[in-house]
Amino acid sequence: MPSTSDYKTKQDELQILINSRTPIITVETSEEDRLEKLLLAVATQMAVPFYTWSVTTGLKKFTGAALYNSDEPEKALANIATITGDAIFLLKDFARYCENDHISRRLRDLAANFCTARRSIVISAASLALPPELKCESAAFQFGLPGTDEMLGVINQVLVEANRELRVSVSLDANDISQLARNLLGLTQDEAARTLRKCLLAHGKADAELLSAVLDAKNAILRSDGLLETVRRDSSFTDVAGLKHLREWVDKRRSALTTEGRRFGLVPPKGVLITGVQGCGKSLAARAIAGEWGIELARLDAGRLYDKYVGESEKRLRNTLELAQELAPVVLWIDEIEKAFASAGTSGDADAGLSQRLLATFLTWMQEREPGVFLAATSNNITALPPEMLRKGRFDEIFFVDLPTADVRAALFALYLKKNSRNPALFDLPKLAAATEGFSGAEIEQAVAAGLYTAFDRKQQLSTEILLAEAKGTQPLSVTRAEDVEAIRDWAKSRAVPAD
Template sequence: MTILEELEDLIRARYPILYVVSGEETRVDAAVAGLAQRLGKQVLEWSCTTGLVPAGTSLQSQKYRHAATREPLAALDLVLDHVEPALFVFKDLPPYLNRSQPAVTRRLKEIARHLKDSLKTILLVAPSLELPAELEKEVTVVHFPLPTRDDLGALLDRVIREVEPSGQVEVDLDEAGRERLLQAALGLTLNEAENVLARILVRHRCLSAEQVPEFLAEKRQLIRKNGLLEYYDTVESFATVGGLAALKDWLVKRGAAFTPAARAYGLPPPRGLLLLGVQGCGKSLCAKAAANAWQVPLLRFDMGRMFGSLVGSSEENVRRAIQVAESVAPAVLWVDEIDKAFAGTQGSTFSDAGTTARVLGTFLTWLSEKTAPVFVVATANDISQLPPELLRKGRFDDLFFVDLPEAAERAEIFAIHIARHGRDPAAFDLPVLAAASGDFSGAEIAEAVISALYEGFSRGEELRTEHVLLALRETVPLARTMSEHLQRLRDWATGRARPASRRAGT
């Protein structure tokens, strides 16, 4: 059932008060106007600046304006006095529904009983739900969804029809390019998407799939306004991830699930994966590379930002962060070091009155029940800190173990980081470097290259293999310092998690 069908059913069934949760007043107005025309009803709108006026009244017009109806009680009295079938759209009323103005709440309760026997319906429109307990039994809440792919497609077609005749804008969109643009626009309101298209036309004088980053920039603004999630701009790609061939292949296949062909095939959106392994071996790097390869926003879910001092605020912050992630979907939600975020849930009742346990419960329920295309990448270093309920099937698509790189992978990592600093990897003895860096993680290899650069610069010499070897000899890798912990991690992962790398002979 579509949102329009749901609204029509509720109006025809004489539900007295509908609370439409949406930040898109223009879309709601258009939907209500269409329903009113189909049902043969008038539409009147109320705001705190215009009062109660017929829908579509110009801001400059004074013909239907009555200053007295700017007060909520006066406007509600007019609803009672109105005789003909009508839909009343109240846009600024929810802020008045508080304990400081009990008369407005009481009046709505009284009107609700009257409207059940009439052909009139009140629609409260607001971007968030603010409903006092006194009205919970009288009001029906309807969540107005963000534009669908078809809605955005209609907007794109309209923009193209408007700009093509001028000849001043080049439109270079095949079916695949159009799909990429629409995929990037999902999660935006129609107004936001139209603004992005206008900015593209002004800035580039061209409309093509190459403008996908413009839509991602708009989503970055949405994330920054909320403050609970961090938006990460990333230039990483699978080419800058050394080794981890099995994990990269898995991610490439899941990325194809966002395409129309995958939807037609019946593929569900991928849910996510849990990456367990040694620090500095590329777990977080893979999250960044996946988001960049799939051309979707990368959002970092920092559990430390979720916890608040007020009772219930932590759980509410998690729900708000999830809503934001879903509102800009498709997206990658990166939960870094999830083992530390949920450490101590067993003793949460005694340490923080159960707050951590409740936050975990909220997050786990969403992982199991989510339908929005939000791909979750959770990373962990210590499996003993993870609650067992997080590991069950249905939360994540798969569990990968990221081990220390083997010799061939280390050579690949050296080549990536040497090239990143403007040197030709072919000028270095990569097999020798790989052999000298046993037990080194990818992060430690990257740091060794940087140390070698400092060494070469201090000597006034060009970077050479000898400088890197010196840096390696002066470094004690973490895997040797914490060898017992690493072995326990490997023992646990054997038979329980898929290896992220293709080992020799596999």
């Protein structure tokens, strides 16, 4: 279990790194928000300006607006070069861009000039590997999981909320609460909050019995060795444009996972495989199913099955699948399932033996499992999947998600305008739809985001004209990678059911 030193110690350690003029600080964590808060606290204490960057928000001062044209990684670094004096820059998910020679070089040049002030670039990612030439400029900060003091904050917040919103009565003394905090150690902040909330809901009140319930729940999560992660149900089909057929299919089966439905004799659905063109909402739809049915969502991280430092992959997979069963009723989401099982077909691969065994374990589970776990798998490249997996009866249905039609594109514009607090009625949606033939949902979302920047920059309101110009300047994937997209469509025509 990673270290859980207290918050104050973490603040001090970071402060020392920054004061000692470490140009690049790397932090391996999946808890971005928590890291951001810690950095903000450190920056405030040191009276050093704090900037954050992400590819979606660009570079901005913590409380300010984004700097012009800073959403591209290289431009963000150019912007950083123009900011002088003390500063802390948190670059979220930046490690992946460092593999690019330009960016890596630029970052090194920047770092060389950094020792003149208390300036540090903090690079965070869930898993981080910097190229060797950057490694020597950088120091790793061990963020670790929340300690008891941070847990106390989480507990306090959840209890207050539960008391206010659900009228849950709280009869815990200070001792109980610190025990509760210890019982949650080993989880991330979000996991801890979720676990506590779930146990509170199930138990109905916050008393001494809650402590052991929380401990059991935590152990269940940890037992899965991090392969399985419960995910917040943050979307339902109201966040999805199009995919009408899939939506109806899901809607019809809503009751089948419930006890009433089963008593009535409904056969619970086993699962769907969603394949199709990139950026058109496969992953979004898979997770929306849980929201639609109002049941838990758990994600199995297929890529991590091959974590070479862990070993015993088959056993871990078996344990994880068992754990999923304990969470039932649950949607088990496996994103890009080909990552786990693709090489099972190709015997030349070094991993082939292991893949074969993993596949066998998985197929057995698919065949023999009890109802209550609904498998929602997505695949970008279904041709890479072993045919056994696609055989009749393994999935209830294989859905194909195609590029959105004009109607759906209009709905996508409306959806993302609304999400950005703009009134879709003020835009010429049919015209926008007509101008974005071949765009994926992700590309339309991106066009709206880019349009907002342009409008802000010109001190104008966002308009149809600005969006049209953004669309015109975009080369959609379906054009730049036309052959790939065509191949996916050809495959699906004969073998899958259109999702729309």
